[in-house]
Amino acid sequence: MVTQQSRLGRGGRSIEKLPRTKLYTLAFAIAPYAAYERMRGGGNTLAPVELAPGVPATLVLSYPTAVRILNDPERFPADPRVWQKSLGEEHPLLPMLQWRPNALRCAGKEHTRYRDALIQATAAVDLHAVRDRTIRVAVSLINRLLEIADYRETVGLYVVEVIDHYITPLVFTVLNEVVGCPPDIGQRLRRAFAAMFEGIDTEEVNAEVASALVELLALKHAVPGEDIASRLVHQCGGLSDEERMAQLVTIYSAGIEPVRNLIANTMRRMLTDARYRHDNHNFTPPVEDAVEETLADDPPMANLCNSYPRQPVLVDGVWLPAHQPVLVSMAACNTDPAIVGDKGWTDNKSHLAFGSGPHACLDIARGMTKQIAVQAIAQFFDAFPEAELAIPAHEVAWRPGPFHRAPAAVPVAVPSTPPLIIPPAPIRR
Numbered sequence: 001m002v003t004q005q006s007r008l009g010r011g012g013r014s015i016e017k018l019p020r021t022k023l024y025t026l027a028f029a030i031a032p033y034a035a036y037e038r039m040r041g042g043g044n045t046l047a048p049v050e051l052a053p054g055v056p057a058t059l060v061l062s063y064p065t066a067v068r069i070l071n072d073p074e075r076f077p078a079d080p081r082v083w084q085k086s087l088g089e090e091h092p093l094l095p096m097l098q099w100r101p102n103a104l105r106c107a108g109k110e111h112t113r114y115r116d117a118l119i120q121a122t123a124a125v126d127l128h129a130v131r132d133r134t135i136r137v138a139v140s141l142i143n144r145l146l147e148i149a150d151y152r153e154t155v156g157l158y159v160v161e162v163i164d165h166y167i168t169p170l171v172f173t174v175l176n177e178v179v180g181c182p183p184d185i186g187q188r189l190r191r192a193f194a195a196m197f198e199g200i201d202t203e204e205v206n207a208e209v210a211s212a213l214v215e216l217l218a219l220k221h222a223v224p225g226e227d228i229a230s231r232l233v234h235q236c237g238g239l240s241d242e243e244r245m246a247q248l249v250t251i252y253s254a255g256i257e258p259v260r261n262l263i264a265n266t267m268r269r270m271l272t273d274a275r276y277r278h279d280n281h282n283f284t285p286p287v288e289d290a291v292e293e294t295l296a297d298d299p300p301m302a303n304l305c306n307s308y309p310r311q312p313v314l315v316d317g318v319w320l321p322a323h324q325p326v327l328v329s330m331a332a333c334n335t336d337p338a339i340v341g342d343k344g345w346t347d348n349k350s351h352l353a354f355g356s357g358p359h360a361c362l363d364i365a366r367g368m369t370k371q372i373a374v375q376a377i378a379q380f381f382d383a384f385p386e387a388e389l390a391i392p393a394h395e396v397a398w399r400p401g402p403f404h405r406a407p408a409a410v411p412v413a414v415p416s417t418p419p420l421i422i423p424p425a426p427i428r429r
């Protein structure tokens with residue numbers, strides 16, 4: 001039960017007294033589910049964590065508690081402005097978490113205004129065209145993969161690292177096309193967002209993102225197209241250019257890293273799970289199921305949906321302090337034994353990978369994600385049905401970071417294959 005009182009006392013424990021798990025360490029990245037289990041010990045639904053050295057937060061581990069918090073924006077507003085003053089101006093968490101005039105980092109009427117603008121700017125995205133674009137980009141990347149792969153003469157196979165050479169360029173190219181961003185500006189954004197997600201070079205990252213987006217908006221003012229950026233400029237008249245930039249930052253930060261991690265996690269799953277192997281003689285589940293399973297069992301944004309209570313709040317018998325981040329562990333909540341039981345998820349899509357409540361991921365963004373992920377994976381395995389992980393499954397390394405669940409690299413061994421025919425460019429958006 002979530003209640004709010006003006007002072008600590010009667011009946012509540014302080015979260016400060018429990019041991020604090022460091023979410024930024026390599027040890028956590030290697031075995032996050034063991035850490036969630038430890039935090040859950042004794043029936044805890046919440047756990048104290050650190051997002052970076054000396055930066056405390058609370059992690060929500062229970063599915064029902066998370067759903068209540070995510071649907072209670074009055075007590076759990078997403079606005080970090082008071083909290084971020086405690087970080088100092090150069091803190092590496094700032095590019096990822098700081099306040100911006102966008103839906104993700106605002107509450108109340110401000111949030112509604114920005115969310116409405118995003119819905120308007122993205123509503124006309126044609127999911128069939130996203131599918132066609134993804135196939136075209138996938139095929140052209142696949143045709144170049146063997147040129148950059150390492151040939152292993154002993155086994156007669158090529159080894160290619162799919163995150164750097166396939167998934168990342170694919171996701172960026174498709175998103176750039178849907179946003180209406182030319183390749184040169186897109187390249188600059190790609191480098192800057194990669195640094196933002198790694199939490200490095202705060203000032204330089206913000207400056208590079210801003211300068212690339214200023215150029216993009218100027219282009220769309222002058223030469224509008226049928227794309228998200230043009231619609232933000234020409235159909236969201238109530239927004240300033242600064243606000244339009246902030247919406248584009250949300251679209252890029254939400255549209256790259258999680259989608260890339262989802263594809264990488266799903267490919268790793270398919271390469272290591274006997275049900276998906278090419279030499280499996282039983283029914284092989286479709287790629288859609290593998291993607292949905294990954295969203296439910298191992299979501300790409302593991303811990304996020306930050307909120308910052310304005311007063312101390314009593315949740316499940318624990319006092320959460322004011323102006324300290326509360327993060328939902330989508331990974332822990334989706335695998336919460338209290339709701340999953342022995343059988344895991346069925347196809348009911350009630351996992352929290354896309355959030356819940358007023359800040360939940362937009363329907364159109366979920367649709368785009370699934371088209372991109374399914375087609376990227378399907379095209380790869382159509383081209384290379386005998387693909388194998390090039391290292392033992394337990395040697396796949398994980399990128400440390402409090403928010404994502406991201407393999408560092410997925411090296412795949414594939415045989416030579418003749419080039420595929422690249423489908424023509426779609427005429428729809």
Ligand code: HEM
Pocket residue numbers: 078103104105115118250251254255256258259262300301304305306352353354355356358359360361362365366368369
């Ligand atoms: C695997 C892919 C994706 C995942 C796992 C994902 C997950 C999420 C989650 C968990 C939230 C809620 C955040 C919060 O409550 O603080 C969210 C919000 C959002 N997502 Fe996604 N997302 C994905 C793809 C995308 C894409 C492709 C776009 C846009 C092109 C997008 C746009 C947004 C926006 C604009 C919001 C903010 C909504 C608001 O605050 O009102 N997402 N997403």
